[in-house]
Amino acid sequence: AQSVTQLDSHVSVSEGTPVLLRCNYSSSYSPSLFWYVQHPNKGLQLLLKYTSAATLVKGINGFEAEFKKSETSFHLTKPSAHMSDAAEYFCVVPYTSGTYKYIFGTGTRLKVLA
């Protein structure tokens, strides 16, 4: 069975400092993995996706994530936080056994301090 665990429910960083949002996955095979961002009262926007090509994935707005099979991790990083990065972030793995749907992490709320 597939699952994702987001290790931090809240992360606070100062503007201009690095961002690290952690995600671990469980899968019996090499999965696809996604990171989405949700601003208040908005839908979800795809930041980046891993689909078994390059393990270091670059996304929009300066975010990137590295797929590490040995650690079963797909952590999201950004070198320098911006105030506009304050939002909720979801790590997602698609469930594709017999049916198809997304398995969501519980989300990480990123706060950026001025």
Add this chain to the structure above:
Amino acid sequence: GAVVSQHPSRVICKSGTSVKIECRSLDFQATTMFWYRQFPKQSLMLMATSNEGSKATYEQGVEKDKFLINHASLTLSTLTVTSAHPEDSSFYICSAWMGGVSSYEQYFGPGTRLTVT
């Protein structure tokens, strides 16, 4: 490309009335559409999966008679909350999937805020 719209973005209705929410894929045909519910400060909860022309598949615990889903075409799915009550107040989000195994990416609509008074 791959834009999904929802209408309305916000709706307020009285207890006991029904509300219909539309989800449209604007520039692609969606093999499958999904309906999610999101409570404040929580993750998305899948309510149901719908394929064009067939009955929706509801997740455990979701009342199919209360949340009616129709997927009449490859670009339109509707969610009707029947006899709404205050506890149905929530943020409802739809998503669409093009199909095929080359990509499992879902495209999300902007959400609909339902308030039942």
